Amino acid sequence: MRFMKFIREFLKNPKQVGAVAESSGFLARKMAQQMGGATNVVEFGPGTGSVTTEILRHLPKNGKLTCFEINSNFCERLKSIKDSRLKVVNDDVQNCGKYVEQFDCILSSLPLATFGKSDREKIIALSSRSKTYIQFQYNPFLKPKLKQYFHDVKMKFVPLNIPPAFVYISKNPKNAELANAISK
């Protein structure tokens, strides 16, 4: 059962998993609705696949989705999703450049608040190589940091999730050179 799998993995590594329950359908849909027709999509931290499934619903038929998940038990579950557009990579998102050169849109559920400052900075810099970066968090404080990397940053509140969450939609990256230098 997905719920049990999630909670077991959380108890093993709370900081890395970062949530006691998978995202609700409301949160997953709110994120996927922001993709704006992107065809070359990357997901960071798909866990048991709650957001993944919604991304696939919104992805055009000729689109592709590459997911990066560090937890091998979650990867096993993700590999049971049968969709030829989906590729699951069992690796740290910081290595994503080894697998994908270009992407139009990143959707991320990474628990940035539990990461160290340097990892958080690297992941946001790396994400600004994409035209659109959609990230959810449980706190409303990420906007100033995102504004350092993107011209346009919007935030939407999703109350129907445990706990309630904020979806940040960042577009129009500012400085590709800075992003490359920090995320290396």
Ligand SMILES: C[S@@+](CC[C@H](N)C(=O)[O-])C[C@H]1O[C@@H](n2cnc3c(N)ncnc32)[C@H](O)[C@@H]1O
């Ligand atoms: C808050 S959970 C979200 C899971 C799922 N997307 C959802 O919304 O229910 C965060 C996920 O990020 C994964 N994760 C954490 N750090 C990671 C990293 N450096 N690289 C890849 N995945 C990571 C965790 O294993 C976990 O599955």
